[in-house]
Amino acid sequence: xxxxxxxxxxxxxxxxxxxxxxxxxxxxxxxxxxxxxxxxxxxxxxxxxxxxxxxxxxxxxxxxxxxxxxxxxxxxxxxxxxxxxxxxxxxxxxxxxxxxxxxxxxxxxxxxxxxxxxxxxxxxxxxxxxxxxxxxxxxxxxxxxxxxxxxxxxxxxxxxxxxxxxxxxxxxxxxxxxxxxxxxxxxxxxxx
Numbered sequence: 572x573x574x575x576x577x578x579x580x581x582x583x584x585x586x587x588x589x590x591x592x593x594x595x596x597x598x599x600x601x602x603x604x605x606x607x608x609x610x611x612x613x614x615x616x617x618x619x620x621x622x623x624x625x626x627x628x629x630x631x632x633x634x635x636x637x638x639x640x641x642x643x644x645x646x647x648x649x650x651x652x653x654x655x656x657x658x659x660x661x662x663x664x665x666x667x668x669x670x671x672x673x674x675x676x677x678x679x680x681x682x683x684x685x686x687x688x689x690x691x692x693x694x695x696x697x698x699x700x701x702x703x704x705x706x707x708x709x710x711x712x713x714x715x716x717x718x719x720x721x722x723x724x725x726x727x728x729x730x731x732x733x734x735x736x737x738x739x740x741x742x743x744x745x746x747x748x749x750x751x752x753x754x755x756x757x758x759x760x761x762x763x
Contacts, residue, residue: 584624588613595623595714676751676759677744680706688758689750695737700729706737708750722749 588594593614598607612623679685683697683704693710711719716726723746724735737743
């Protein structure tokens with residue numbers, strides 16, 4: 572059985588949109604049940620307006636929660652279920668990755684002894700910026716900026732690059748807790 576040409580064309584278009592960073596997930600209401608549905612769309616530009624081309628919807632109960640890109644040990648990369656992410660998160664004193672680990676994580680980040688990987692291919696690490704140590708979030712997308720500000724992160728333009736930082740004050744631990752509630756910890760690694 573051969574895959575129809577229009578399916579291959581749609582797949583290539585979707586893949587190209589994802590590679591270019593022009594992929595969007597939109598929430599729509601089901602006209603019959605009024606339940607939210609999530610539709611995967613390619614985003615294009617038509618003059619001044621954006622054009623969304625729907626490709627398919629994500630079904631409820633999708634078990635895949637994290638994508639791990641290829642590495643030297645596993646060159647294929649893989650998707651993993653929520654249970655597997657939870658099991659792999661038990662590196663921090665044997666606890667699951669929830670906001671209750673934030674005091675230990677916060678202290679290790681402030682001390683510069685660890686790098687924290689979050690769901691969604693983001694990482695937290697201590698960096699020296701403008702003669703001061705700060706906790707920087709790396710790997711966020713443009714669509715996340717408002718949500719990150721609502722968690723308490725702040726942004727600065729440093730060397731022509733927008734960077735999101737967690738305050739290094741007493742408020743930083745609360746900001747980290749809010750961030751961890753939304754984007755679970757996937758790994759805590761010591762800095763080499």
